[in-house]
Amino acid sequence: METEEIEMLRNEILKALLAIDSGEESLEDVLKIEFKNEKDAGLYREIVKGVFRHKITLDYAIQSFMNRKNQKLHKPIEMILRMAFYQWIYLDRVPAHAIVNESVKLAKKVGHKGSVGFVNAILRKATKEKIHPEEWKFSSIEEEISIKYSLPMELTSYLINSYGEDWTLDFARHSIEIPATDLKVNTSKISTEDLMESLAKEGIRCKEIPGDLDALRLVRGNIFSTRAFKKGLFYVQDLAAMEVADFALKGQGNGFKKALDVCGAPGGKSIDLALIKPDLEIQCCDVSVKKVKRIQENIQRLDLKNISPKLRDGQRPSKIEKEAFDLVVLDAPCSGFGLLKRKPEIKYRRTIKDINSLVKLQKSLLEASATCLRPGGILVYSTCTISKEENEYLVEEFLKNRKDFTLVDQKFLPLNQETDGFKMFKLVKTC
Known part of the structure; x- marks a missing residue:
């Protein structure tokens, strides 16, 4: 990817994260943006969703590298750090130097000289070691669930009181998983088997979901660009x-x-x-x-x-x-x-x-x-x-x-x- 394209992509990611955080846009809305190639679109979706999926975990990790705890950050700078830490902790394909360099470039556009230096210093410290949230230790089960699995403390306590610690821990673990994409087959037009074959011809791989719901689970590919989608052969539904x-x-x-x-x-x-x-x-x-x-x-x-x-x-x-x-x-x-x-x-x-x-x-x-x-x-x-x-x-x-x-x-x-x-x-x- 060219440097200019990378910068444009990071700008779009930051813009989307800030719009969601402020309540101006929903996550669903910002994900509708179109890109020239699927690789850019994939990284955009990955980071935007990932930051919100793991926000509490990311903030805890960021704070651990700051000299002053609970320091209030300028919102765009805070979001740039969340983007960077998400890539460093959860994505293997982005090298440390690229994370630091691209984050500093972003900081120059939205912050002053001091905040640029701050971002550079924090990320240089952080990217010298791999961060493993699953290995962190906490003093209580509420704190562990809340921080490791990015579940607000109020919700964590509520669920423990309602269902117990084991149930809440299981719920929290699943809540940060990447969801499957399921397709309800339009059986008025096509059978489940024939839809699988039709999608396969367009490079889309699915597997049949056992049972009598006439459903497929996406394994690989962009279903929304297919002829099968345009023809109304399926409906996306969990x-x-x-x-x-x-x-x-x-x-x-x-x-x-x-x-x-x-x-x-x-x-x-x-x-x-x-x-x-x-x-x-x-x-x-x-x-x-x-x-x-x-x-x-x-x-x-x-x-x-x-x-x-x-x-x-x-x-x-x-x-x-x-x-x-x-x-x-x-x-x-x-x-x-x-x-x-x-x-x-x-x-x-x-x-x-x-x-x-x-x-x-x-x-x-x-x-x-x-x-x-x-x-x-x-x-x-x-x-x-x-x-x-x-x-x-x-x-x-x-x-x-x-x-x-x-x-x-x-x-x-x-x-x-x-x-x-x-x-x-x-x-x-x-x-």
């Missing part, structure tokens, strides 16, 4: 999210005609329902115009005729929606702690206090969704988080107040190598 539709319809639904997906954007649950049961009439809704547009784009690309996008406030159903649906799926807005592999910035933005306001919204959505279900129908409540307040406790309270509903099944998927963390509950309206 295995855990795919489980919701299967969970909703398994053992049920032979007579189901109408389904409501309450908080449906970007359309994944409705797509799954449509592929499992092509004769099901599905309304896929969201309260945001922008999100409804995303639903529309996805169902058009997959060419699924039994899904209707709709702008709708899930807390305010209309009179004509009362007892109008056989199946209602509420994948509720939540704290999102089950998605930390995929969206690491969540752990720095969400606090335990946020759960209380989310629970209030979830209760309102659940109550409103229940009114849309006919007697004998199924209501599925799911979240991509692991807090009991947003799941077990909320469903228990709902059932205590609604004697016309019964819990018939529940499924918890841990955050691990295979899936995101998900919880789902199946309720039947008995009368």
Whole structure:
């Protein structure tokens, strides 16, 4: 890579990190930037995601090389150091001298002479030795989990109190893994085997995921540039999210005609329902115009005729929606702690206090969704988080107040190598 190209790439990485950190942009948004070659794009994604995946660990390592502990740093300089330490600790392909030189060049653009010298001095010290976070020793299990696995202390303590030390340690280890990319096969157009062959011809390697979800796991390649993607032969979705539709319809639904997906954007649950049961009439809704547009784009690309996008406030159903649906799926807005592999910035933005306001919204959505279900129908409540307040406790309270509903099944998927963390509950309206 030419020197000028390297500098441009580092500038883009720094700009993205600062935009995410300030809240101006989401991680998902900054990753949409396009590069001339896949190598640049790969390094860009690697560093941007990696810095947020390991931010607490990186800050601890940076502090260990500073003369004054807890020294407040100018934000761009702090981010340059995080970029550098991430490459030094977690990437083998970037040599020490390149990390130092490129970091100093960046510092010259955003800082003064003193901060340039500071960056140079810190990195020259740090790159003389290899840093191994897994070998660090701590005085408590909370501190160890928080710093080694970059989990905020408040969240670490909350999880230990809720689930115990062993569970929290396992959760934390998996939360910094690089997530798999899973593909839901559009079986209305192609079989799983034929999609594998089609992608292989375009240089994309996948493996079939065992079970009956009609899913593939990406092994190598950029799937978004393929003809198969443009033709709508698959939809990118984590295995855990795919489980919701299967969970909703398994053992049920032979007579189901109408389904409501309450908080449906970007359309994944409705797509799954449509592929499992092509004769099901599905309304896929969201309260945001922008999100409804995303639903529309996805169902058009997959060419699924039994899904209707709709702008709708899930807390305010209309009179004509009362007892109008056989199946209602509420994948509720939540704290999102089950998605930390995929969206690491969540752990720095969400606090335990946020759960209380989310629970209030979830209760309102659940109550409103229940009114849309006919007697004998199924209501599925799911979240991509692991807090009991947003799941077990909320469903228990709902059932205590609604004697016309019964819990018939529940499924918890841990955050691990295979899936995101998900919880789902199946309720039947008995009368």
